[in-house]
Amino acid sequence: MPKATSQTFTRSHGPVSASKRPGAAKADASGSAATSGARNHLFNTEKFGQHILTNPLVAQGIVDKAELKPTDVVLEVGPGTGNLTVKILPVCKRVVACEMDPRMAAEVQKRVLGTPQQKKLEIILGDFVKADLPYFDVCISNTPYQISSPLVFKLLSHRPVIRSAVLMFQREFALRLCAAPGSKLWCRLSANVQMYARVEHVMKVGKGNFRPPPQVESSVVRIRPHDPPPPVKFEEYDGLNRVVFSRMHKTLRACFKAKGVKEMVDKNYRTWCAVNERLIEDDFDAWKLIDEILAETLVPAKTLDEDEQRPAFADSRAAALSGNDLLELLRAFNVRGVHFA
Template sequence: MKMSKVRNFNVHQEVARQGILFNKSKGQHILKNPLVIQSMVEKAALRPTDVVLEIGPGTGNMTVKMLEKAKKVIACEIDPRMVAELQKRVQGTVYHSKLQIVVGDVLKSNLPFFDLCAVLMFQREFAERLVAKPGDKLYCRLSINTQLLARVDMLMKVGRNNFRPPPKVESNVVRIEPRNPPPPINYQEWDGLTRIAFVRKNKTLSAAFKQTTVVTMLEKNYKIHCSLNNKTVPDDFDIKQLINHVLKKIEAETKRARTMDIDDFIRYK
């Protein structure tokens, strides 16, 4: 049998066995292990009054479990085939009236009100970056920016063989709980500070702020600031001297982003 025919045969066998051919290029890896699904639902601590947003319900393995616990589930799915599978799964059951399906890209959809969307599964390394602490190898700008606005906890590991078809990487489940109220800071300034500091997180802040592109940007921003506030820029103004003065004043010259926590950056901001 020719290779092309073998591939086609395998594809047809896959469709016959699963009932639907999943598109791996779109990240369609369906969680099949009922014990993992049950554990995730339990860790989400759903209440009978919760309206839950589920992104990418697939064929509904987890959706049904959440419908058992919550008041309502809003399932956002981009693949019409998956939508049809999900509709068939709840048709004629007590869960039909509790499920609302939004067809389309969740990033482009106008979503109705929901209470809970904070128990998420990511590729393992990405999840580990979310929860990484100062000094950890994976600690980065993503870590500190996420933890500034939310409490992030690692809930469980999920091996690749718990999916159909198995993805190339392992996964982790995290809980993200927004801080309420959020910290009272200027987020634009915070983003600018951490962006510079983490470009080379192992370098000292002194070295990070002396990069040519950073110096040029800061000088431009300073002059714009002076112009907007009717301040005159001295003829002998030297942005490098100002940078050195500020870093020395706050005793930050030898600090490195990889070891700095949120309080450190807030203090320096």
């Protein structure tokens, strides 16, 4: 799995400049900051891109979708003020909440202080992306949207394999996670995640359920990692997908002609030959090898009677290839000594 890295705020969720905030001009004239009704009344949440989930029915729905057991240890990423946390604690063994904002962490602890749930809550103060995670069975998160992708891949790479994750994301990101091959939203993200997990869209969440409200709609997805995980090296699979999905609606032959691909394949092939003590022909041409593999390898048949109609990968497009198709293509390259990581 890739090393998770933090990302900068997206346009939709980044801090709003003072000049663009409602009432900013009035605040400047009076010498004091105006308080917007859309802002969280406890904290300035913009620094960490936080949008506090305030609808208790939505929070309960998320917890219900997690199908928690009394013996479960739950990881919650970005608990905020604890609106989800207080609904998770009564139905599980323990909650490990990872929070970057010390003010929010203090608020969560305050909410359970002196209650039977206090001993069941553990706070990890810091950046989730960089944190060493303890054992947990299920992850629940109203995700800070700027860490959506790092969060997903960190969860998929966690060992032992977790049972499931119920995560709130920006609607478009969530739909890409769930997209089917051949659909408009099918992309490298879809292919990579669905190779290692089953992903379901379980709930739509409108802007009005948050404070301050985000500029985009949200969705909740449930991710169930495959256990055991497929015996496919992620870096290798993702390396192929980087090439294939670089120009989704072009043929694969055109994708592999993109700048830098031939050089990458040539370098990796020579490394593979050196490691395996194979001689390299004097007239070796990486592009010729790529073209041969693409032309000779047929896309797997979807049904038993399709054998005569199977196209070669050379004339196929990434938008129409399934995860199994991509695995077959990767296998064909690997057999000939071509690697992508």
